[in-house]
Amino acid sequence: xxxxxxxxKSHAGETVTVRGWLSNKRRSGKxxxxxxxxxxxxxxxxVSRAEVSEEAWEDVKxxxxxxxxxxxxxxxxxxxxxxxxxxxxxxFAVRSLTEDYPITNKEHGTAFLMEHRHxxxxxxxxxxxxxIRSEVCQAIRDFFYEREFxxxxxxxxxxxxxxxxxTLFETEYxxxxxxxxxxxxxxxxxxxxxxxxxYCMGPTFRAEKSKTRxxxxxxxxxxxxxxxxxxxxLIRLAEDFIGFxxxxxxxxxxxHLEVLERDVSKLEKITGSFPRVTYYExxxxxxxxxxxxxxGDDFGAEDETVLANHFDRPVFxxxxxxxxxxxxxxxxxxxxxxxxxxxxxxxxxxxxxxxxSQRIHDHDLLLERLKHHELPIEPFQWxxxxxxxxxxxxxxxxxxxxxxxxxxxxxxxxxxxxxxxRMLYKIYP
RNA sequence: UCCUCGGUAGCUCAAUGGUAGAGCAAUCGGCUGUUAACCGAUUUGUUGGGGGUUCAAGUCCCUCCCGAGGAGCCA
Numbered sequence: 001x002x003x004x005x006x007x008x009k010s011h012a013g014e015t016v017t018v019r020g021w022l023s024n025k026r027r028s029g030k031x032x033x034x035x036x037x038x039x040x041x042x043x044x045x046x047v048s049r050a051e052v053s054e055e056a057w058e059d060v061k062x063x064x065x066x067x068x069x070x071x072x073x074x075x076x077x078x079x080x081x082x083x084x085x086x087x088x089x090x091x092f093a094v095r096s097l098t099e100d101y102p103i104t105n106k107e108h109g110t111a112f113l114m115e116h117r118h119x120x121x122x123x124x125x126x127x128x129x130x131x132i133r134s135e136v137c138q139a140i141r142d143f144f145y146e147r148e149f150x151x152x153x154x155x156x157x158x159x160x161x162x163x164x165x166x167t168l169f170e171t172e173y174x175x176x177x178x179x180x181x182x183x184x185x186x187x188x189x190x191x192x193x194x195x196x197x198x199y200c201m202g203p204t205f206r207a208e209k210s211k212t213r214x215x216x217x218x219x220x221x222x223x224x225x226x227x228x229x230x231x232x233x234l235i236r237l238a239e240d241f242i243g244f245x246x247x248x249x250x251x252x253x254x255x256h257l258e259v260l261e262r263d264v265s266k267l268e269k270i271t272g273s274f275p276r277v278t279y280y281e282x283x284x285x286x287x288x289x290x291x292x293x294x295x296g297d298d299f300g301a302e303d304e305t306v307l308a309n310h311f312d313r314p315v316f317x318x319x320x321x322x323x324x325x326x327x328x329x330x331x332x333x334x335x336x337x338x339x340x341x342x343x344x345x346x347x348x349x350x351x352x353x354x355x356x357s358q359r360i361h362d363h364d365l366l367l368e369r370l371k372h373h374e375l376p377i378e379p380f381q382w383x384x385x386x387x388x389x390x391x392x393x394x395x396x397x398x399x400x401x402x403x404x405x406x407x408x409x410x411x412x413x414x415x416x417x418x419x420x421x422r423m424l425y426k427i428y429p
Numbered sequence: 430u431c432c433u434c435g436g437u438a439g440c441u442c443a444a445u446g447g448u449a450g451a452g453c454a455a456u457c458g459g460c461u462g463u464u465a466a467c468c469g470a471u472u473u474g475u476u477g478g479g480g481g482u483u484c485a486a487g488u489c490c491c492u493c494c495c496g497a498g499g500a501g502c503c504a
Contacts, residue, residue: 024465031461048461064455080462099455100439105465106453107441111496167502183504208502209430221504300501343504352504400504414504425495 006040008075008085017072018043018087019095021122022063024105032060034092035082036069037122044081045071047089056092065104066122068096117420118429128256129409129416132249136405139248140201140222143241149224150195153202154184160379167208169217180205185396186328188225189359190386192394199224201401211424213413214301214351216402218422225396231330231340231358234395235316238344238354239273241399242314246270249408262410266348269313276316279324279338282307298324301351308347318342327369330358330393342397350407356397363387 002017020038027033030049035042047060063069073089080086102112103119113120120126144151157171157178168179184200191198201222208215224237246267249257257264277285286293289306293299299307299317308315319338322331329339344354360366366387370380377384405417415421420429 026463026466028460028463028466031463033463033466035464044464046462050461078462080464082464101454102439104440104454109441109497111436112440114496204504206503210500210502211497212499212501215503219504298502301499301503355504398504403504 004040005036005038005043008041008043008087009077011075012077012085014075015072015090016075016087017070018045019070020068022065022067022069022098023122024065025060025063027060034060034063034069034071036071041083042124043083044086045073045089045092046081046086047092052089052092056089059092059094062097063094064098064101066101066119067094067098069094114415114421114426115428121419124259126416128253128259129405129411130419131256132253132260132409133401133405133417135249135253136245136401136408137201139245140401142248143244144197144199144224147197149197149199150191152188152191152195152198152200154181154187154200154223156181156203156205160376167206169205169207182206183221183398184223185225185398186383188223188396189383189394192225192227193386193390193392196227197224198226209424212301214403216414216418216421216423219414219418220401221398222401223396223398225394227392227394229358229395230393231318231342231395234356234358234397235276235318235342236273238316238342238356238397242274242344242353242404243271245404246408253408257409260409260411262408267408274314274316274344275311276318277307278319279317279321280319282317285310296321296323304345304351305349308345308350312347314347314353315345316342317345325357327373327375328357328359328366330360331365340395346403346407348407350403352400353403353407354397354399356395358393358395361387361391361393363391 002019003011005018008016018036018038020036022034023037023042024035025032032047034045034047036045047057049057070093071087071089072091073087075085075087077084078086102116103123121130157173158181159178168182171178171180182204184202188198188200199222202220203218204221205218207217226237229237250264250267280295283293283295286303286306289310291303291306293303307317318341319332319335320341322337322339325339325341329341332338332340339357341357343352345351346353360369363384366384367377370377402414402417405411406414409417411417415423
């Protein structure tokens with residue numbers, strides 16, 4: 001019976017067949033140890049020369065790393081085997097022989113691995129990181145489904161920008177210009193009036209010439225938007241969301257966290273409510289750490305790290321000066337120079353994970369803000385309509401999925417948290 | 430876009446301006462419990478491209494290309 005390595009433990013004592021790829025081989029004159037990966041896991045296969053056909057032993061001798069193989073044998077527990085279970089082979093065959101596989105079990109540089117991203121995916125740490133990505137995406141869907149949100153996918157091709165055109169990828173659209181979406185938010189707000197609680201999750205694109213470990217030109221965002229949700233409710237939603245996702249990762253991706261040697265105690269702190277500071281207080285905290293920053297300045301990457309490490313937990317920064325934030329954010333009634341916006345900063349240098357706000361629901365105020373930002377009114381007419389036909393207070397946020405996965409998995413660079421990263425000047429493979 | 434560092438064998442890296450080398454991989458041989466197995470042998474080069482200085486350049490200078498890290502901007 002052909003089975004997955006993942007389920008091998010429940011087949012101890014049975015004769016099983018496994019198909020997969022050879023990840024490593026150690027061989028002597030009369031016994032061979034083959035590590036076989038089938039996608040669900042890796043198992044050690046022991047082949048004794050005396051117990052298999054001449055043909056099978058010849059295949060053991062000639063098999064190379066990453067060749068496709070098929071093995072039949074008896075599954076059995078053995079503490080000498082990596083994983084605790086191994087297969088004592090009765091038959092072994094090479095199905096497709098690999099020659100000159102570029103990635104060895106020794107060290108490689110980043111540039112070389114990125115050129116071979118399509119093969120690098122087979123490596124254990126890459127598989128664990130991307131398995132965590134899969135768990136995170138599933139958890140996101142479950143979180144919103146359980147809370148009765150409706151999935152509303154926003155378009156990738158858009159006629160206008162959300163916040164200026166300098167960071168947009170431009171493309172041709174039947175003779176007109178179109179841009180790749182950098183956020184689904186503007187499209188979610190009208191959908192709120194149809195469904196109340198909505199979210200979208202998909203790729204977004206930013207043509208920023210950023211070249212750091214925290215940037216991709218194509219990255220995924222999940223963005224909830226909720227009608228009649230105020231700023232306080234928004235922060236609670238974000239707390240619940242992050243706590244739920246972290247809990248899921250700890251619960252369902254434990255073996256992957258182990259492969260990645262992630263310090264799980266850091267992740268276990270991501271629960272309950274998170275500390276909050278206003279922008280004003282955040283600047284004072286930074287100044288108390290000796291950082292040269294003034295009220296009114298925006299945070300740099302280092303500033304975010306210092307702030308989050310100050311609390312050793314994710315921290316909300318709220319009530320930013322109006323000038324630092326986007327045109328659609330609702331002013332604070334108590335201090336009209338600030339907006340009801342929040343950023344969630346992750347510890348350990350993973351930076352801004354979430355950005356969100358209560359949105360302006362007053363038509364005339366939004367119109368005034370558009371003009372103040374020198375944005376054209378015509379392309380935003382449909383967006384203004386949300387305030388014209390049954391306006392309602394509403395709030396939402398966006399979370400960068402890769403940044404969250406990097407935080408969970410302990411990845412040093414976002415490029416390892418997405419199967420095929422797109423970065424400044426890099427689009428191969 | 431700017432700053433810093435780098436580009437030598439398939440990979441990771443050495444090499445006072447003076448004969449280009451090691452480990453790993455690969456190939457062949459040995460080994461019945463290996464854990465990135467081990468032991469022996471063999472093969473591997475337009476030193477990123479172009480120009481210059483010099484008796485002599487991987488090494489120094491100029492220039493271009495490519496890569497890595499960071500800044501700004503952002504999620």
